[in-house]
Amino acid sequence: MIRDAAGRIGYSPSLLVALSAAVLVALVSITSGAYPLALADILSVFTGQEATDPVASMVLLEVRMPRFLLGFLVGAVLAVSGALLQGLFRNPLADPGLIGVSAGASLAAIAVIVLGNTWLGGWLAMTGEWALPIAAFLGGSGTVLLAWRIANRSGQTAVATLLLAGIAINAVAGAATGLLTFYATDEELRSLTFWTMGSLGHAGWDDLLVGAPFMLLALLATPWLARPLDAFLLGESVVGHLGYRTDTIKKAAILVVGLGVGAAVAVSGLIGFVGLVVPHLVRQMVGASHRMVLPLSILVGGTLLVAADSLARVVVAPAELPIGLMMALIGGPFFLALLLRTKVI
Amino acid sequence: MRFRVFAAFLLVTVLFPVAQAGEPPRVVTADGAITEIVYRLGLESLLVGVDTTSGYPEQTESLPKVGYLRALPFEGVLALKPDLLITSEQAAPEDSLERLGRAGVQVEKLPLARSPEAVLERIVSVGRLLGEEDRAESLASELRSKIKHIQQASLARGNQPKVLFILAAGNHSVMLAGEGTAASALLDTVGAVNAVSGIQGYKPANREAILASRPDAIVIAESTPGQFDIRSWSEVERLEAWQSGHRLVADSMMLLGFGPRLPDAMAAVNDVLSAPSNVAANDP
Numbered sequence: 001m002i003r004d005a006a007g008r009i010g011y012s013p014s015l016l017v018a019l020s021a022a023v024l025v026a027l028v029s030i031t032s033g034a035y036p037l038a039l040a041d042i043l044s045v046f047t048g049q050e051a052t053d054p055v056a057s058m059v060l061l062e063v064r065m066p067r068f069l070l071g072f073l074v075g076a077v078l079a080v081s082g083a084l085l086q087g088l089f090r091n092p093l094a095d096p097g098l099i100g101v102s103a104g105a106s107l108a109a110i111a112v113i114v115l116g117n118t119w120l121g122g123w124l125a126m127t128g129e130w131a132l133p134i135a136a137f138l139g140g141s142g143t144v145l146l147a148w149r150i151a152n153r154s155g156q157t158a159v160a161t162l163l164l165a166g167i168a169i170n171a172v173a174g175a176a177t178g179l180l181t182f183y184a185t186d187e188e189l190r191s192l193t194f195w196t197m198g199s200l201g202h203a204g205w206d207d208l209l210v211g212a213p214f215m216l217l218a219l220l221a222t223p224w225l226a227r228p229l230d231a232f233l234l235g236e237s238v239v240g241h242l243g244y245r246t247d248t249i250k251k252a253a254i255l256v257v258g259l260g261v262g263a264a265v266a267v268s269g270l271i272g273f274v275g276l277v278v279p280h281l282v283r284q285m286v287g288a289s290h291r292m293v294l295p296l297s298i299l300v301g302g303t304l305l306v307a308a309d310s311l312a313r314v315v316v317a318p319a320e321l322p323i324g325l326m327m328a329l330i331g332g333p334f335f336l337a338l339l340l341r342t343k344v345i
Numbered sequence: 346m347r348f349r350v351f352a353a354f355l356l357v358t359v360l361f362p363v364a365q366a367g368e369p370p371r372v373v374t375a376d377g378a379i380t381e382i383v384y385r386l387g388l389e390s391l392l393v394g395v396d397t398t399s400g401y402p403e404q405t406e407s408l409p410k411v412g413y414l415r416a417l418p419f420e421g422v423l424a425l426k427p428d429l430l431i432t433s434e435q436a437a438p439e440d441s442l443e444r445l446g447r448a449g450v451q452v453e454k455l456p457l458a459r460s461p462e463a464v465l466e467r468i469v470s471v472g473r474l475l476g477e478e479d480r481a482e483s484l485a486s487e488l489r490s491k492i493k494h495i496q497q498a499s500l501a502r503g504n505q506p507k508v509l510f511i512l513a514a515g516n517h518s519v520m521l522a523g524e525g526t527a528a529s530a531l532l533d534t535v536g537a538v539n540a541v542s543g544i545q546g547y548k549p550a551n552r553e554a555i556l557a558s559r560p561d562a563i564v565i566a567e568s569t570p571g572q573f574d575i576r577s578w579s580e581v582e583r584l585e586a587w588q589s590g591h592r593l594v595a596d597s598m599m600l601l602g603f604g605p606r607l608p609d610a611m612a613a614v615n616d617v618l619s620a621p622s623n624v625a626a627n628d629p
Contacts, residue, residue, distance in 0.1 A: 034424040055423065055448040062444065063419055138599030185525070187544045190415045191437070201418055202438045318394060318421030 013284040018296055022303040029310045031066045034317040035059050067203040070211065071309045071323075072302035074200070074268045075278075077215045077260035078230060079301020080222050081295050082275030083282070084253045087229035089159055095276035096261040099162060099254070100143040100169035105265035106195045107173040107180075108139025113191050114180045133210050133266035136195075140262025143169050148254050157250045159236065197322035198271035200309050211267035218260030219298060225253055226290040273327045274301050277335050284338055304331065364423050372475065373425055375414040377433035378464075378604030379455065380405060383431075383472045386480050392404050394425040396432075401598055401606075414440040419444045431456060431474060458603045459530040461492045461611075463482040468605065484605070491608035492534075499536040506618045507540035509560035509586070511599060512547055513573035520547040521554065528566070534607075535615045537562070555580045562586050562617045566597035593617040 031042055037059060041051040045060045078096060085094040096102055112135045116124050124131045147169055151162035181192060228249040231239045239246045264271075278301040279293060286292040305327065312326040373394040380399035383389055396417070411421045414432060419441040422430060429451045436442060436454055446452045451602040453474055458464045465485040472481020510522035510532065522528030523544030532539055540560035555578075563586050565573045573594060575582055584591040586592060593613055600610045 034418065036424065058444065059420060059423065059446055162569075182548075190413075199416070201416060202440050204440055213366040313418065313420065316410075316419065318424050319397070319410050320416070320418045320421060 006255075007134065012286060012292070015296065015299075018285075018299045018303070022299055025303045025307045025310070026068060026072075029071070029306045030060065030064050032314055033059070033064060034308055034313060034320075062204065066205045066208050067200050067309070068306055070208055071200050071306045072201040072269060073208075073212060073215045073219075074264045074271065075305025076298040076302035077218055077264045077284075078271065078274040079278035079297040080219065080294055080304070081261050082277075082301075083258040083279035083290070083297040084222065084225060084229065084257055085275075086279050087232055087290055087293075088250060088253050089163060090235075092280065093276070094163075095272075096257060097170070097272065097275070099147050099166035099167070099257070100173060101140045101258055101261045102265055102270055103170045103173035103177070104143025104146075105136040105262050106270050107177050108142075109136040109195050109266070109269075110177050110180050110192055111139075112190050113195075114184045116161030130210060133207070136266035137214070137262040139267055141258040144254055144258035144262075148251075157247055159250070162254075169174055193322075193329060195265075195269045198269040198324035198327075199320075200268055200323055201313075201320055203267070207267045211263040214259050214263035217264070218256045218263075221252065221256045222294045222298070223291075225249065225256070226294050229253070229290040234299065268323075271305070271324045271327060273324070273331050274305055277331050278304060281335065370428040370475070371426055373411060373422055373427040373430045374399060375411065375417055375422075375430065375436055376455075377401065377598055378458065378602045379431050379433065379467070379471060380608065381602065381604040382468050383475070383586065384408055385484060386472055386477055388475050388477060391475060394422070401602075417441050423448055423450065429453065429474065431471060440594045458547045459527060460544070461489075461496075461534055461607060463605050464603050465489055465603075488605065488608055492611060495535065495608060495611045495615050499618070502536065502619055506537050506561035507559070508537045508614070508618070509540045509555065509558050509574070509581075509584070511550065511563070511565045511581070512568075512601075513565060514568040514597065515534075519573065519578070521550045522547055526604060530603070531600060531610060531614060535611050535618065537614070537618055550578075552580045555584070560584065560586050560592035562614075563593070564600070564614055565592070565594045565619075566600045566619065567594060568597045570596065591617050 031037070031039070035055075038052065041053050041056040042060060044051045045057045051057060056221045081096045082094070085096065085098060086092060088094070089098075109132050112120055112123065112131050116131070123135070127134050147162055147165040148157065148163065150165040151158050153161075166186055181189065211243060228239065228244045231244055232249075234242075236246065261275075279297050282293050282296045282300055286296055305323070308326040308330055309323050311330065312321040312323050315321060369391055370607065371393045372383070372391040374392060375396035375398075377396075377398040377400065380392070380395050381401055383392060384402050384404070389404065390410055395405050396412050396414045397410050397412060398414055399405045409425060411415060412418055412423070415435060415437045417432075417436060417438070421440070422445055427450055430442075430587055431453050432455070434454045434456055442452050444455075455467055456463070456472055458467045465488060468485045468488070469478065469481045472478045472484075510526075510528040512520045512528065516519070521544065523540050523541055523546055523578065524539065525545050526547060527541050538586055540558040563581065563584060567573050581587055594617070595610075595613055599606050600613070602610075
């Protein structure tokens with residue numbers, strides 16, 4: 001449900017554009033890929049008929065569908081997390097990386113890769129093939145919790161302290177990651193690139209099963225945060241005067257980000273850029289009201305990531321480019337052009 | 346669970362040649378050394394794609410590249426409609442391989458080869474998979490006698506020279522090869538030992554460690570020719586082994602690939618171990 005700043009439910013042209021872009025990108029993502037599929041086959045698979053190509057249903061239903069859904073969810077979560085944090089910190093440079101969640105998640109994942117044979121053998125035995133995603137999720141939410149505990153003084157969350165704590169945690173996690181990289185064997189080193197460059201290449205229904213519940217939960221909680229975050233735009237002291245419980249809002253926003261981004265990093269590695277830039281793109285389109293910014297960030301973030309992923313698997317086919325790379329390549333110039341046109345952030 | 350199903354599937358299909366039907370099989374190789382084997386067997390016409398580690402021989406350039414063997418894309422490989430994917434046990438991700446298997450591609454993961462015997466076995470396995478076992482056997486025995494010849498020469502040397510093994514890959518990235526590396530394994534085959542002890546894998550070169558290693562010979566593996574610039578590594582230049590000509594600079598895939606060029610690699614390394622010591626006359 002989208003309401004404009006005055007609370008009216010309505011259609012804005014931007015929303016229609018974003019929706020049709022999302023649908024278009026979804027179609028492109030499902031119908032294109034390295035493996036050539038006839039349109040007739042694609043239609044037969046989705047209408048439940050027998051396709052002439054025996055692997056068509058496998059390619060579509062087991063590979064492209066989960067990949068599209070996962071990509072959309074991850075993009076949506078990263079973008080909306082960026083919007084939440086930018087609203088909360090009233091800082092246009094805030095993104096999910098800032099409060100340490102990405103760094104924590106990837107540190108945990110890399111620890112499992114490098115120490116899996118030695119110190120963390122018990123963890124592997126306990127969690128089996130879910131060892132990596134679960135560890136990344138715990139690492140991500142753990143760091144958010146830590147940053148938040150540090151910033152929490154006598155029941156009040158100091159936003160500036162949270163930001164600084166996030167930066168410090170980022171530095172420590174980065175160093176620990178570097179140390180692990182140094183001790184990694186050649187083989188482990190190669191697996192690490194997945195976490196540092198991001199990838200949806202392995203996406204299957206099982207990844208969705210692990211990640212989707214957390215990400216959906218995070219997405220579903222965001223509408224509730226829209227109005228209070230609008231109040232935050234007026235300054236933190238105003239929030240309480242407008243009748244919101246300031247601290248509850250902060251906690252909720254941070255929890256949503258920790259939950260969503262932890263799960264996103266767990267299933268797709270580190271994909272930068274979406275969280276930082278999509279909220280800005282959206283604000284250029286519809287203004288600063290979070291009741292528009294949050295839902296549109298979800299839509300645009302998901303669309304942008306799926307679009308980048310579709311390109312990533314087509315341009316150098318049959319090989320694939322890392323999604324993070326593609327993301328920055330498409331989004332960077334686009335964003336710059338937008339900045340040059342309007343000259344405001 | 347899923348992995349076990351996959352393993353069972355592998356066992357069922359393992360080492361059955363695909364070349365039963367009339368048409369020649371379409372083959373994708375994902376491992377530089379395995380690709381080299383296919384070319385050495387003269388079976389490159391079967392190849393419809395290779396991975397990015399397959400850069401030798403040069404003709405591989407014209408084949409579609411399916412990406413890196415540790416990040417094989419399911420759709421990318423399937424798009425080439427292969428009957429057979431030959432790769433090593435390093436191949437990943439497991440999901441892609443398992444799906445390829447279910448899509449009707451015979452997926453064969455050969456064990457890592459880090460010894461002459463394992464290399465020869467690999468050649469025979471590849472030949473068997475492609476239905477040319479005899480040709481593979483004869484290549485293997487040709488290589489076996491070369492290897493034997495080199496190893497006899499290295500035994501005749503009667504000592505275990507210490508070798509400093511340097512890997513130059515990428516811009517300004519110079520690494521020392523430690524224990525548990527293909528470099529160490531190569532030194533083993535010619536009766537030499539690694540001059541650098543106490544490091545695992547490839548680690549960034551420490552200039553003092555280079556001086557402290559006091560090697561009898563130096564081997565430098567470059568990923569592209571001319572990558573190692575001796576002028577920026579005066580420590581290496583100062584080593585007695587360098588000045589006395591006990592040094593080798595060669596292509597890293599040839600030296601460390603453990604493919605059909607292994608005898609060449611062994612011979613090249615062995616030659617510098619027993620290089621004429623009269624070059625050392627200009628030593629202080």
